[in-house]
């Protein structure tokens with residue numbers, strides 16, 4: 001029998017737990033065994049933790065830090081990290097931006113995909129993220145058919161918890177879609193590779209480091225048949241489903257013209273209005289559509305920077321949450337953000353909703369809840385997103401002595417109100433990651 005991995009983080013100045021009582025603890029400690037939290041407390045560490053002598057735990061000191069549950073990123077396109085601030089797409093809205101970038105992305109090589117993933121993971125972890133998804137729908141004809149595997153290998157190297165989605169595009173311009181032929185695949189190839197990726201990588205166990213989801217790109221780049229067939233494959237294996245929906249008004253017009261339906265009716269018509277689905281953006285919903293989404297408990301990945309950058313609109317996150325939808329936060333792809341800084345995205349969320357609704361329209365605690373428990377809900381996990389026994393030991397440590405936080409009174413609010421500083425470290429699965437070396 002191998003010895004369990006025992007880890008103790010102590011002297012935590014302020015610990016945001018996100019436990020059911022939403023406790024914020026001072027002078028706190030957290031202990032984990034094989035990556036799962038076994039005890040949380042305040043004051044002196046007891047001699048025995050979970051029946052094990054405390055001196056057998058590897059110790060990490062968090063003096064002067066605010067510690068959050070590791071932040072969860074619910075939508076990304078890591079490959080876009082190679083095409084940030086793209087000259088010809090700087091001032092474009094979504095459809096023109098996509099048409100400009102598709103041919104550029106079609107030329108990306110395997111090493112670009114690996115490099116992009118490494119950069120994206122490092123940026124995410126430096127901003128306090130410990131679990132990210134990746135919506136990878138781009139399989140250029142000249143690149144490896146195993147691009148999902150390449151990003152999973154990069155995630156293992158970085159040490160981040162990872163939910164890659166096997167994405168897809170099957171409907172090119174010749175079939176009435178938006179992307180060119182050079183970046184789409186046929187449905188048979190997509191479904192066969194989905195099965196291969198699931199068999200090779202998907203881990204349904206609590207504390208899993210890798211889980212797969214399936215993710216046709218959008219109503220304007222896949223066929224309704226592929227949406228239905230993908231859902232059937234996902235449900236056979238107990239996987240979650242992800243896609244873009246209701247991002248822009250152009251998409252509404254496209255769906256009405258091509259399908260004779262609004263985007264949500266299209267979603268329902270292909271069996272996707274279900275609790276195993278989370279959607280990126282979810283901006284242009286009517287009141288009655290929000291009620292339907294809430295009843296179905298569909299998750300929403302809110303991407304404020306991307307939505308502002310592309311001028312797409314503002315997601316009604318409070319209405320969606322009130323209706324019953326899990327809402328998480330996300331950086332979106334790095335060609336429309338153009339960064340993977342998740343803590344900065346928390347700040348954008350706070351500020352964006354105050355622009356239209358006043359200072360009471362979004363609180364620091366609501367934003368923190370979306371970035372942790374809300375993200376866990378979108379990804380279908382009850383073993384991450386909070387600091388309490390039974391959940392994975394994923395933590396983000398921010399040093400209050402960093403210059404951007406100097407003079408701050410409320411240490412938790414400082415993380416969102418002050419200009420975001422890099423995390424001092426993140427802990428994933430009970431293992432501290434040396435992000436200073438990134």
Ligand SMILES: [Zn+2]
Nearest residue numbers: 244280332333
């Ligand atoms: Zn996206």
